[in-house]
Amino acid sequence: xxxxxxxxxxxxxxxxxxxxxxxxxxxxxxxxxxxxxxxxxxxxxxxxxxxxxxxxxxxxxxxxxxxxxxxxxxxxxxxxxxxxxxxxxxxxxxxxxxxxxx
Numbered sequence: 001x002x003x004x005x006x007x008x009x010x011x012x013x014x015x016x017x018x019x020x021x022x023x024x025x026x027x028x029x030x031x032x033x034x035x036x037x038x039x040x041x042x043x044x045x046x047x048x049x050x051x052x053x054x055x056x057x058x059x060x061x062x063x064x065x066x067x068x069x070x071x072x073x074x075x076x077x078x079x080x081x082x083x084x085x086x087x088x089x090x091x092x093x094x095x096x097x098x099x100x101x102x
Contacts, residue, residue: 004050009067012053024063035080039087074102
């Protein structure tokens, strides 16, 4: 069993019936997941960082929402441009990205 250092949950507005619609989805959350996955591959962190998409966290005005465990760090209004910073500052530097915190 893989024991990642970070487990990242990204809201893609996925509904129980499997459809995707909502704020995070409309704001590019699916592309955001792709950006996270690409960064994992580029940095060879596949054993350390695991990504999962989620349903709604209930704070749609902050979307796309990204939650990082084990710390329980919540990021809001995350864009593809923020992914590299999250990896540099949080995953590799150990410090959450302050201006993205919810």
